[in-house]
Amino acid sequence: MSQDQLELFEIFLRAKRGLDHKHVGSLHAEDATQALEYARDCYTRRNEGVSIWVVKSADICASQEDDSECFFDPSDDKPYRHATYYPLPSAVDNM
Amino acid sequence: MPQTEKTAVTLDPSMADGLMSYTLRLADDALVLGHRLSEWVSNGPFLEEDIALANTALDYIGRARMFYGHAAQISTDMLACQKTEDDLVYLRNEREYQNHLIVEFPIGDFAFTMARQLLIDTYSVHYLDALKKSADPTLAAIAEKAIKESRYHLRRSQDWILRLGDGTDESHRRVQTAINELWDYIEALFEVDALELGLIEQGIAVNPAAFKATWLADITASLEQATLSVPTTDNAIRGGRQGYHTENLGHLLTELQFVHRSYPDCQW
Numbered sequence: 001m002s003q004d005q006l007e008l009f010e011i012f013l014r015a016k017r018g019l020d021h022k023h024v025g026s027l028h029a030e031d032a033t034q035a036l037e038y039a040r041d042c043y044t045r046r047n048e049g050v051s052i053w054v055v056k057s058a059d060i061c062a063s064q065e066d067d068s069e070c071f072f073d074p075s076d077d078k079p080y081r082h083a084t085y086y087p088l089p090s091a092v093d094n095m
Numbered sequence: 096m097p098q099t100e101k102t103a104v105t106l107d108p109s110m111a112d113g114l115m116s117y118t119l120r121l122a123d124d125a126l127v128l129g130h131r132l133s134e135w136v137s138n139g140p141f142l143e144e145d146i147a148l149a150n151t152a153l154d155y156i157g158r159a160r161m162f163y164g165h166a167a168q169i170s171t172d173m174l175a176c177q178k179t180e181d182d183l184v185y186l187r188n189e190r191e192y193q194n195h196l197i198v199e200f201p202i203g204d205f206a207f208t209m210a211r212q213l214l215i216d217t218y219s220v221h222y223l224d225a226l227k228k229s230a231d232p233t234l235a236a237i238a239e240k241a242i243k244e245s246r247y248h249l250r251r252s253q254d255w256i257l258r259l260g261d262g263t264d265e266s267h268r269r270v271q272t273a274i275n276e277l278w279d280y281i282e283a284l285f286e287v288d289a290l291e292l293g294l295i296e297q298g299i300a301v302n303p304a305a306f307k308a309t310w311l312a313d314i315t316a317s318l319e320q321a322t323l324s325v326p327t328t329d330n331a332i333r334g335g336r337q338g339y340h341t342e343n344l345g346h347l348l349t350e351l352q353f354v355h356r357s358y359p360d361c362q363w
Contacts, residue, residue: 006141027143030258037251038143062349 008057009035011042013049021053032056102322110297111173113290114231115166116193117300119183120336121234122162123194126184127344128215129155130351134202147251151212154244159184161237168233185355189338189345199344203273205260206266210273212252217313218284219245221306230298245296253317260321267322274318275326282331285310 006028012021024043029035043049045090063071079085132152139145163180170178197215202208223245225253259266285303287295294300315325334340355361 028141029143034254038147038256040247041147042143045150 006030007035009039009054010057010060011035011039012053012055013039013043014051015049017050021051024048026057029054099295101117108173110293110299111169113294114299116290117294118169118234120193122159122166122183122257123192124198125162126159127347128190128198129159129195130151130347131198131200131202132185132208135208141203148208151248154248156242158237158241158244161240165169165237167231168291181355181360185352189340189348191338192340192344193336193338194344195280195284196332196341197277199335199341200277201343201349204269206269207273207276209252209255209259210270211277212248212315213256213317214274214277214281215359216245216249216252217310217317218303220249221310222301222303225301225303225306228298229301234299256317256323257321260318260323270321271323274323275328278326279330279332283333283335286333286336288336302303351361 005084006021007030008026009029009032010026011024027035027038027042029038032054036052039052039054044052075081102136129152130150132155135145135148136152137145139148160180163183166183167178167180170176197211200207200211223238223242227235227242229235229238256270259270261267285307287300287302289305291300291302295302311325318325
């Protein structure tokens with residue numbers, strides 16, 4: 001069997017109960033069920049996870065490099081959108 | 096040695112020899128199959144499956160170490176012959192290995208490997224489920240741990256048999272050929288000799304005859320779902336448990352043992 005007959009899946013792991021699933025990598029499999037098994041074998045052998053999500057890579061709609069100027073640059077000069085921009089009243093010690 | 100607790104079983108000392116042999120049989124099955132599976136490393140059909148096969152191989156080798164560790168403990172505590180795990184693995188000859196013949200065949204093609212796994216994984220799940228109730232607490236504890244791995248192995252092998260059996264004409268033909276070839280070695284998995292009978296009476300060993308019908312029903316269901324047929328042969332090739340092997344085991348042991356035999360007790 002050659003790899004070009006297989007689909008690419010993105011693997012997300014939840015490391016502990018209460019934490020979010022985090023992207024850990026990708027792998028090839030014939031379908032989602034098999035991807036789940038390979039994810040178990042490739043990414044959770046050292047107690048890395050308590051839950052696995054697999055998503056077909058093709059189903060992910062990703063922003064493009066070309067978009068980054070209009071997507072992300074506008075926020076570069078708007079520091080007031082960060083809470084740290086505002087001096088804290090002395091009564092508030094920590095936030 | 097992963098299994099460090101003392102053998103707590105209250106046992107007629109005359110049974111110690113038998114218990115050690117029985118433990119070695121289970122160890123040999125796990126080691127030889129684990130070694131065979133490890134031969135897929137770097138030869139798997141694609142990277143992900145290569146890793147999955149290596150994981151399965153390591154599960155079996157880990158299981159073998161627990162059984163050998165227990166056998167070594169029995170040799171020290173009950174038989175005063177002080178064998179180590181390494182003695183048992185590296186310094187026994189082919190005739191002293193007592194694994195079932197089915198596990199020693201070369202890996203063959205991928206269909207052969209997966210067909211053997213389906214037959215063995217289904218068997219292991221039933222066997223270990225019964226071994227969990229063994230009167231020997233160490234054997235019961237090993238079974239408790241190993242059955243979780245075997246349930247996962249079975250999930251994988253059932254999945255593959257379905258894909259291959261219900262796949263292309265060629266994959267169907269290859270997996271059916273493999274099942275037919277392996278079937279001659281099935282009967283021996285369900286037979287017990289005087290040694291095991293004695294331990295079965297003590298509640299230590301498993302009597303596989305008790306789950307033969309369930310095993311066959313499970314296999315029939317897996318094969319039929321995969322559009323494969325259950326062989327009808329009455330052939331039964333025996334010998335592994337008595338130390339009579341096919342020519343394949345000698346070659347396997349040569350590779351497994353030569354470093355240790357060339358450099359005895361070498362550490363690295």
